[in-house]
Amino acid sequence: MSKEKIQICEDLADVMPPEYQELVATATYGNQDRGWKDIGSSKELIEQHSLCAGCPESIAFRYILASLPAPEDTVFVGSTGCTSLVFPHVAVHNIHSLFGNQNAIASGLKRTLKSRFPDVEKDVVVLAGDGATVDIGLDMTMQSWFRLEKFTTICFDNELYANTGGQESGLMQKGFVAKMAPKGKNFEKVRLAEIAREAGCAYVAVLTVSKPNRVEQAIKNAIYVAREVGPSFVQLYTPCILEIGKQSMEGLDEMKDSETIGGRFVQKEYITDEAQKLLDSIKEETKARKKAAKEAKKSVNA
Amino acid sequence: MSQYQVLPGPEAFLPPAAASMGNVLPDPGEAHIEGRIVPEDEAYEVFARKVLGAKVPTIFPGPLVLWKWNDHVAEKAKAIRELANEAPMRIIPMADYRPKYPKIEAAVEINPNHPNLTIWHNKIDVCIFIGVHCHQANLSLKIIRGGTNCYTMAMCAMAGHEDACLSFRDADLGKIRKLIDAVKKLKSEGVESQAIPFKQFKLSRAGLVDQSAN
Numbered sequence: 001m002s003k004e005k006i007q008i009c010e011d012l013a014d015v016m017p018p019e020y021q022e023l024v025a026t027a028t029y030g031n032q033d034r035g036w037k038d039i040g041s042s043k044e045l046i047e048q049h050s051l052c053a054g055c056p057e058s059i060a061f062r063y064i065l066a067s068l069p070a071p072e073d074t075v076f077v078g079s080t081g082c083t084s085l086v087f088p089h090v091a092v093h094n095i096h097s098l099f100g101n102q103n104a105i106a107s108g109l110k111r112t113l114k115s116r117f118p119d120v121e122k123d124v125v126v127l128a129g130d131g132a133t134v135d136i137g138l139d140m141t142m143q144s145w146f147r148l149e150k151f152t153t154i155c156f157d158n159e160l161y162a163n164t165g166g167q168e169s170g171l172m173q174k175g176f177v178a179k180m181a182p183k184g185k186n187f188e189k190v191r192l193a194e195i196a197r198e199a200g201c202a203y204v205a206v207l208t209v210s211k212p213n214r215v216e217q218a219i220k221n222a223i224y225v226a227r228e229v230g231p232s233f234v235q236l237y238t239p240c241i242l243e244i245g246k247q248s249m250e251g252l253d254e255m256k257d258s259e260t261i262g263g264r265f266v267q268k269e270y271i272t273d274e275a276q277k278l279l280d281s282i283k284e285e286t287k288a289r290k291k292a293a294k295e296a297k298k299s300v301n302a
Numbered sequence: 303m304s305q306y307q308v309l310p311g312p313e314a315f316l317p318p319a320a321a322s323m324g325n326v327l328p329d330p331g332e333a334h335i336e337g338r339i340v341p342e343d344e345a346y347e348v349f350a351r352k353v354l355g356a357k358v359p360t361i362f363p364g365p366l367v368l369w370k371w372n373d374h375v376a377e378k379a380k381a382i383r384e385l386a387n388e389a390p391m392r393i394i395p396m397a398d399y400r401p402k403y404p405k406i407e408a409a410v411e412i413n414p415n416h417p418n419l420t421i422w423h424n425k426i427d428v429c430i431f432i433g434v435h436c437h438q439a440n441l442s443l444k445i446i447r448g449g450t451n452c453y454t455m456a457m458c459a460m461a462g463h464e465d466a467c468l469s470f471r472d473a474d475l476g477k478i479r480k481l482i483d484a485v486k487k488l489k490s491e492g493v494e495s496q497a498i499p500f501k502q503f504k505l506s507r508a509g510l511v512d513q514s515a516n
């Protein structure tokens with residue numbers, strides 16, 4: 001699919017609801033330099049969502065969708081959980097998989113797209129909760145990394161099973177008491193980023209979604225590395241304000257607190273040498289492209 | 303087992319899937335009317351009678367004909383508009399299958415997860431689905447049969463819909479044109495449209511276009 005394909009038939013265009021007309025007119029498909037700064041000034045690829053008011057997952061979705069290098073050639077694989085409530089409102093291809101199976105589905109999908117469209121770069125991105133990624137789906141998650149499947153895995157880490165009312169998850173902190181985990185968790189938060197690094201991921205990032213530019217960079221890095229080098233993994237802290245007893249306005253502070261020195265979500269990255277080399281070269285290319293575009297604009301104005 | 307008749311509802315909160323009642327799909331060259339397999343030509347005439355006899359006959363075009371996947375689709379869209387003008391019928395789009403939260407604009411769109419809202423709001427008594435993916439069409443058709451008294455028809459590009467009151471199969475441009483011809487033929491024989499006079503709405507990026515200003 002390309003930007004040119006996202007068109008409405010002329011004879012029926014004037015009965016199409018405004019949001020679809022907007023999608024054709026002002027969405028950022030086809031613009032490889034798209035990013036979080038487009039939010040608000042161009043058509044976002046997400047309509048309403050049915051998450052709780054103030055849920056950080058909703059803003060995480062916006063940043064991620066705005067940062068995909070090629071949404072028209074991206075397929076998301078989701079899993080059951082709060083994230084799956086959002087996918088029906090997203091203007092990017094997506095597949096819902098049985099809870100925990102997301103990385104197995106994505107492995108098959110990526111391989112199939114590669115043979116079906118050998119000349120087009122198709123990005124496959126898994127986006128699932130911590131329960132799906134680390135508990136019930138850990139087998140599939142790790143097998144895809146062991147096998148060096150070339151796609152990106154994003155985990156919305158809210159440190160519990162939010163959608164089913166607050167059960168304990170592997171990514172929950174030790175000692176944490178939740179509605180459906182009244183005795184408190186007995187063991188440490190699983191070190192998934194380190195597991196990912198050891199299991200074969202060429203790019204790993206852990207961060208909160210408090211700063212959109214950082215989210216954009218991590219998502220872009222992860223997708224570029226998955227295209228060329230190998231599996232990539234991004235773990236985003238998206239606190240479940242409902243289950244940790246916060247107000248809708250308090251999600252941002254919660255994320256900021258957790259990323260200060262000594263916090264659970266101080267930003268970190270693990271990048272292989274090969275992946276770093278690729279990211280450096282992309283950075284150079286992007287810089288040169290933007291400079292050339294700026295100069296071209298200047299000469300037009302002169 | 304006697305033939306299960308796929309009739310307008312309201313049948314029940316959860317009407318049975320017609321397939322589970324033993325109804326089968328038509329073979330190529332055939333259609334079904336209320337579950338009975340008939341030669342396709344018979345179904346064109348019934349389609350035209352239903353449309354002309356209705357107060358609010360409506361076309362629900364789906365994503366397969368709304369979005370310009372290729373030039374052939376654009377021709378289908380053109381024919382659909384021609385059908386709407388000829389009958390006349392309203393056009394209410396099913397642009398995609400996302401549930402519409404928090405509120406659907408039932409006057410101007412239909413959604414497979416709650417199609418009954420659009421039928422109720424506009425008091426639609428006869429409709430035809432064109433270009434809706436089979437699974438979503440069957441889901442909608444069952445909900446409509448469950449909760450409304452609308453007579454449903456489907457121009458299906460695959461093997462037909464057993465959950466519609468009337469269904470064609472193997473839809474293509476030629477078959478949409480045959481729908482137009484069937485309406486024209488009945489009109490030439492003196493059958494008049496019973497549709498309540500209406501003006502097809504127009505939407506722009508800013509919302510409803512005020513047609514009284516034209």
Ligand SMILES: Cc1ncc(C[n+]2csc(CCOP(=O)(O)OP(=O)(O)O)c2C)c(N)n1
Pocket residue numbers: 080081082083098099128129130131132133136156158160161162163164169
């Ligand atoms: C195979 C299967 N097992 C269990 C469930 C029940 N279930 C639905 S959502 C969920 C937890 C989701 O937790 P997480 O992945 O952390 O996502 P969150 O809701 O926290 O975003 C579970 C266990 C299911 N839908 N399918």
Ligand code: SF4
Pocket residue numbers: 050051052055056057082158162163239240241242243
């Ligand atoms: S339950 Fe928690 S994670 Fe789910 S939408 Fe509400 S705040 Fe967000």
Ligand SMILES: [Mg+2]
Pocket residue numbers: 081129130131156157158159160161162169
């Ligand atoms: Mg969770």
